Amino acid sequence: MSINYFYPEFEVIRDKEKCVHCGLCVSECANQVHSYKADGKQLTVDDAKCVNCHRCVCVCPSRALQIRKSNHNFKYNANWSRRTIMEIYSQAETGGVLLSSMGNPKDMPVYWDKILINASQVTNPSIDPLREPMETKVFLGSKPTAIQRDGKGKIINNMPPHIALDVPILFSAMSYGSISLNAHASLANAAVELGTCYNAGEGGLHEDFYRYRDNTIIQVASGRFGVHKGYLEAGAAIEIKMGQGAKPGIGGHLPGNKIVGDVSKTRMIPEGSDAISPAPHHDIYSIEDLRQLVYSLKEATDYKKPIIVKVAAVHNIASIASGIARSGADIIALDGFRGGTGAAPTRIRDNVGIPIELALASVDERLRQEGIRGNVSLIAGGSLRNSADVVKAIALGADAVYIATSALIALGCHLCRGCHSGTCNWGIATQNPALIARLDPEEGKQRLVNLVSAWTHEIKEMMGGMGINSIEALTGNRLMLRGIGLNSKELEVLGIMHAGE
């Protein structure tokens, strides 16, 4: 009996009356929770293997299964929670760094939920989006500071390159390798239909995906996986990943056992070799160095693509963003600390960085104060869960938002946070062909299109309520927001008044 043996966290409950012994639970669970007993007839479960992904529950034709959180626990202790104790056992056993997936699950303040949106009454009447045109198109990129004219007085087109989106929502970076080909195909096709962009992440671009050119953002990270001339030209924009919200200051590391077949081909590294993206770009130690990477990418693509610089929201984010806005970058993507879909060291994920709401507000404010807000567009990411979050983000200063977790949930993710296992029963975070086949890219695309269309409709309703008929008129329009239950410092950073004021 080992010290760290503990009764399983979840119990799989089978209603024997309802069970029809179809065996679907056995074939559907890649974690091998369900199996037949030696007699080949009776079904049994191994609770210890269950990650609570609900796959068996969802496929069971007779609703005979449910998963419960086990009530077996340590003696109640407000300081030493079950999770805290189990983590110590685990580290004492292995000496390893704790790793987990899918964003920060801790009970951290969600400022979205403490912000309320305005609506018109009597004066400045609201607009009916069912009757009136409502513009949700956004253009992301740098805006020229002055109008230039030629000798004859005609206006010279000095507009830097932009990406035009029909909706202010983009799919955030998730690499092929961390998620499956079918998940990528769903995102790419949905982006095409929605008139927006998906982000291929730092794992290179699969050859089948070069055709989504105008709806693709490609990423250049410190490991430079799959980066070559053709790749740089394959997207509508290029994103330099300096950091990500789930793990600020930490690099990426896709283990060699996931570098197989097409993933190896797309990353352009041998099968079985670890894909290590170190924390820093080792050629970037300053804004001047960043400018060099920005311009080398612009030179390589003839100044035709906007360059996005993605950074994690950290303490000095306003100064950092001010530097980036002067580096020649066209767009800044801010990623808050509650976000993230990939694997991240648990301690970093849960303790490093700041919430996107505060980061976004302070960046927008600083760039305005310095008169350089027009140099860049802002994309906010890091846990935008619904259309109201999107509206609040835009009113706090974002031009558009990145979503990833919401998109994966639309594809079937049940947030079991077992992405690292490679046995994702929903066909998302896996490279196992049998599991990938469970995610139909056509259905996945449709679900994403439905989600974003529904959000867009809700956004239009909220805009109409505020008497705003163009989403661009909402950017940074903080008079449309009020805080509820926030202290004066929080209100000051957010740049909003309290409800009732």
Next chain:
Amino acid sequence: MNINALATDFQELNKLIKSSVEEDLVINNCMGQRYLGCGLSAGKLKIYGVPGNALGAYLDGAAITVHGNAQDSIGDTMNEGTIYIHGSCGDTPGYAMRGGKIFIKGNAGYRAGIHMKSYQDKSPVLIIGGDAGSFLGEYQAGGRIVVLGLNSNSKCPVGYFCGTGMHGGKIYLRCKELPSSLPDQVNASLASKEDLQEIEADIELFCREFGLAKGGILDHPFYVLTPNTKNPYRQMYVHC
């Protein structure tokens, strides 16, 4: 075509280079213009003077020769082609290069060949004639880095932290003594005949370009550093 780069902005100069990609180009009076030959896939580019940072970044097949020194980040994320530097260069030459060859007659700064990779038939080569700075071949994942230490005053021609995080490829050091400390991820041994055969043709190219005798270079002990695992960080994590 000859281009006088004196007082020419880097954007203008690059436009000129790109618009005449099929020709052999000579750039005179180069004075620190950045990104020259960025992503160039064909042709020959001869540069007299000192090109600025990120020379030949994302290079995709062109041949660049610099008659002078070069600055930082030459051949960043290079895929194919060759770069010859008849002098020394700054930091991070060959950052994440996946293919092609870089030959530096003199010394290189910090982090030479960092993140160098190989893939299928692509196996990049970086040869440094003199000394290399610290962090040589950090996170190397493939390809060959050779440091010859010609005219070097030190016993070993590399700085600190050579090969940290290395998980593929080979580093050749022409010296009788290994660096005073090597990271855990690296195995060191005297180069075998087979090891040296792997770099002989490239040493020949190096010598031909820079007018040196191949014999004098190869008749000397070499150490070879190789990673002791392809997965250096496999044991570091425990899932929760």
